[in-house]
Amino acid sequence: MSTRDLTFRQAQDRVDAWISQFQEGYFPPLVQVARLVEELGELARALSHETGVKKPKPGEEVHSTREELGDILFVLTCLANAQGIDMADAFQETLQKFDRRDTSRWTLKEPAHE
Amino acid sequence: MSTRDLTFRQAQDRVDAWISQFQEGYFPPLVQVARLVEELGELARALSHETGVKKPKPGEEVHSTREELGDILFVLTCLANAQGIDMADAFQETLQKFDRRDTSRWTLKEPAHE
Amino acid sequence: MSTRDLTFRQAQDRVDAWISQFQEGYFPPLVQVARLVEELGELARALSHETGVKKPKPGEEVHSTREELGDILFVLTCLANAQGIDMADAFQETLQKFDRRDTSRWTLKEPAHE
Amino acid sequence: MSTRDLTFRQAQDRVDAWISQFQEGYFPPLVQVARLVEELGELARALSHETGVKKPKPGEEVHSTREELGDILFVLTCLANAQGIDMADAFQETLQKFDRRDTSRWTLKEPAHE
Numbered sequence: 001m002s003t004r005d006l007t008f009r010q011a012q013d014r015v016d017a018w019i020s021q022f023q024e025g026y027f028p029p030l031v032q033v034a035r036l037v038e039e040l041g042e043l044a045r046a047l048s049h050e051t052g053v054k055k056p057k058p059g060e061e062v063h064s065t066r067e068e069l070g071d072i073l074f075v076l077t078c079l080a081n082a083q084g085i086d087m088a089d090a091f092q093e094t095l096q097k098f099d100r101r102d103t104s105r106w107t108l109k110e111p112a113h114e
Numbered sequence: 115m116s117t118r119d120l121t122f123r124q125a126q127d128r129v130d131a132w133i134s135q136f137q138e139g140y141f142p143p144l145v146q147v148a149r150l151v152e153e154l155g156e157l158a159r160a161l162s163h164e165t166g167v168k169k170p171k172p173g174e175e176v177h178s179t180r181e182e183l184g185d186i187l188f189v190l191t192c193l194a195n196a197q198g199i200d201m202a203d204a205f206q207e208t209l210q211k212f213d214r215r216d217t218s219r220w221t222l223k224e225p226a227h228e
Numbered sequence: 229m230s231t232r233d234l235t236f237r238q239a240q241d242r243v244d245a246w247i248s249q250f251q252e253g254y255f256p257p258l259v260q261v262a263r264l265v266e267e268l269g270e271l272a273r274a275l276s277h278e279t280g281v282k283k284p285k286p287g288e289e290v291h292s293t294r295e296e297l298g299d300i301l302f303v304l305t306c307l308a309n310a311q312g313i314d315m316a317d318a319f320q321e322t323l324q325k326f327d328r329r330d331t332s333r334w335t336l337k338e339p340a341h342e
Numbered sequence: 343m344s345t346r347d348l349t350f351r352q353a354q355d356r357v358d359a360w361i362s363q364f365q366e367g368y369f370p371p372l373v374q375v376a377r378l379v380e381e382l383g384e385l386a387r388a389l390s391h392e393t394g395v396k397k398p399k400p401g402e403e404v405h406s407t408r409e410e411l412g413d414i415l416f417v418l419t420c421l422a423n424a425q426g427i428d429m430a431d432a433f434q435e436t437l438q439k440f441d442r443r444d445t446s447r448w449t450l451k452e453p454a455h456e
Contacts, residue, residue, distance in 0.1 A: 006202040007121045014209060022220035029161045030258040034386035036154055037265055041383020043150075044376035047143045065197055067211075069190065070204030074212070076186060077205075083161075083179055088120040090184030091191075095128060097181075098188070106136035144372040148272035151379055155269020158262035234430040235349045242437060250448035257389045264385075268378055275371045293425055295439075297418065298432030302440070304414060305433075311407055316348040318412030319419075323356060325409075326416070334364035 008088040015077045026082035035075045043068035122202040129191045140196035149189045157182035236316040243305040254310035263303045271296035350430040357419045368424035377417045385410035 019026055027035065046065045080087045133140055141149065160179045194201045247254055255263065274293045308315045361368055369377065388407045422429045 004123055004202065005121055006123075006206070007119055008125070009118055009120075011122070011202075011205055018209065018212065021222055023223055024220050029165050030158075030262055031390060033154075033158045033161060033262050033265065034258055034390050036157075037261065037379070037386040038383040040147075040150055040154060041380040041386075044144075044147045044379040044383075047147060048373060048376050051143050065193075066199045066204050067207065069194055069197075069199055069201070070206075070208035070211075072190060073201060073205045074208045076183065076190070079179075080183055083183075085180045085183055087183070087187060088118065088125075090180050091125055091187045092120070092184075093181065094184035094188045095132065098132070106138050108135055109137055144376055145276060147379065148276050148372055148375050151265070151272040151375065152269040155266040155272075158265040158269075162259060162262050232351055232430065233349055234351075234433070235347055236353070237346055237348075239350070239430075239433055246437065246440065249450055251451055252448050257393050258386075261382075261386045261389060264382055268375075268382060271378075272372075272375045275375060279371050293421075294427045294432050295435065297422055297425075297427055297429070298434075298436035298439075300418060301429060301433045302436045304411065304418070307407075308411055311411075313408045313411055315411070315415060316346065316353075318408050319353055319415045320348070320412075321409065322412035322416045323360065326360065334366050336363055337365055 008091070009086075011073075011077055012081055012087060015074065016081050019078065019081070026078055029079070029082065032075060032079045032082065036072065036079070039068060039072045039075055043072060122205070123200075125187075125191055126195055126201060129188065130195050133192065133195070140192055143193070143196065146189060146193045146196065150186065150193070153182060153186045153189055157186060236319070237314075239301075239305055240309055240315060243302065244309050247306065247309070254306055257307070257310065260303060260307045260310065264300065264307070267296060267300045267303055271300060350433070351428075353415075353419055354423055354429060357416065358423050361420065361423070368420055371421070371424065374417060374421045374424065378414065378421070381410060381414045381417055385414060 026032075042063060043065060046063050046068045050065055077087065079085075080090070140146070156177060157179065160177050160182045164179055191201065193199075194204070254260070270291060271293065274291050274296045278293055305315065307313075308318070368374070384405060385407065388405050388410045392407055419429065421427075422432070
C-alpha cells in the first residue's frame with residue numbers, strides 16, 4: 001500500500017503493533033505529555049533554525065521540521081491509543097467545531113466577480 | 115465516506131480547503147508553534163483532570179482529552195500544510211527510525227513457549 | 229520590605245509557606261511539568277494577542293503576559309522547591325555556561341572609537 | 343555578594359548586561375516562546391530520566407533538572423526584560439491571586455490540638 005493512502009486508523013494500528021512488542025507498553029498519560037513537550041521543543045528548535053531566526057549552537061545536531069513533526073505525530077498516536085481515542089473522529093469533531101465557531105473570526109475571501 | 119477511512123492526505127486537504135476560505139491564510143511558523151503550545155497546555159490540563167491528579171479551578175471549563183487531541187491534530191496539520199510536509203511520509207519515517215534505533219531500549223516480550 | 233528587593237530565596241520560602249498550609253503539598257514532578265505546559269500555553273496566547281498576531285476568540289478571556297509570566301514563575305518555584313533546587317544557584321550557573329559557550333554565537337558590539 | 347541574596351531585579355539587570363553586549367539584542371517575543379518550549383522540553387526529559395520513568399536513548403546526553411531549570415529561568419528573564427515586566431512584581435501578584443482564588447481548592451491542614 002502506498003503511503004499516500006495511509007489512514008489514521010492504520011497509523012494507530014501500526015503504533016499499537018510496535019508498542020505491543022515490548023513489555024513496557026504505553027507510558028502513563030503524564031509521561032506522554034512530557035514526551036510531547038520534548039518533541040514540541042525540538043520542533044520549535046527546528047523551525048527556528050529553518051526560518052533563520054536562531055543559529056544552531058556550535059556542534060548542535062540539526063533535525064528537520066519534517067522529522068520532528070513525524071515524531072510528534074507518533075507520540076500523539078501513542079496517547080490516542082492509550083486513551084482509547086479515535087484520531088480521525090477527534091480530528092473531524094475539531095473541524096466541525098471550528099466551522100461553527102471560528103468562521104467569523106477571519107475574513108472570508110471575496111467571491112470573484114463575473 | 116466514513117470517518118474510519120480518513121487518510122492523512124484527505125485531512126491535509128480538508129484543512130487546506132478550510133484555511134483557503136480566509137484572506138489571512140496560514141499563520142507564520144512561530145505563531146503556529148505558539149498555538150501548538152496553547153493546545154498542548156489544554157491537553158495537559160484535560161489529562162490532569164481526567165486522571166485525577168488535579169482538580170479544576172472553581173468555574174473552570176473542562177474540555178476532554180479527545181477534544182484537545184483533535185485540536186492539536188488540526189494545528190499540526192496546518193503546520194504541515196504551511197511547510198509543505200506530507201504527514202503520512204513524516205509519520206512512516208519516524209516509525210522506521212524508531213524501529214532502527216529504539217528496539218533495544220525496551221524489553222521484547224518473550225515468545226510464547228510451545 | 230519593598231518588592232524591589234525580593235530575593236529568589238525569599239520567593240522560594242514564600243511559596244513553601246503557601247504550599248505547606250495544605251495537606252496535598254507539592255504535585256509530583258510530571259504533574260508540575262504538565263502545569264508548566266499549561267502556563268506556557270497561556271503565556272504564548274497572551275503574547276500572541278498582545279503582539280497582534282492572533283485575535284482572541286469571541287468571548288475569550290484575555291490575560292496579560294505579565295500575569296502569565298508571574299504564574300510560570302510560581303510553578304517553576306514549586307518545582308525548584310519540590311526538587312530541592314536553589315534557583316539563584318541554578319540561574320548563576322546558567323549565566324556562567326552561556327558566558328563560556330555562547331559568546332561566539334552572537335556579534336559583539338564594536339567598542340566606541342575615541 | 344553571595345548568591346543567597348540575589349534579587350530578581352539583579353537577575354534581570356545581569357541578563358540585560360549580558361544581552362546588551364551583542365548586536366542581536368533580545369529575540370522577538372514568539373522566538374522567545376519557542377525557546378521556552380525547547381527549554382521546557384529539556385526540563386521534561388531531565389525529570390523523566392531522574393524520576394526513572396524513561397530511559398535515555400543510547401548515547402543521549404543527560405542534563406540535570408537543576409541545569410534545565412536555570413536555563414528556563416534565564417529565558418524567562420529575557421522575556422521579562424524584553425517586555426518590560428518586573429519579575430518580582432509579577433510573582434507577588436500571582437501569589438496574591440492564588441491566595442484569593444485557590445485557598446479553597448485544597449485541604450487546609452488541621453491545626454495541632456493542644
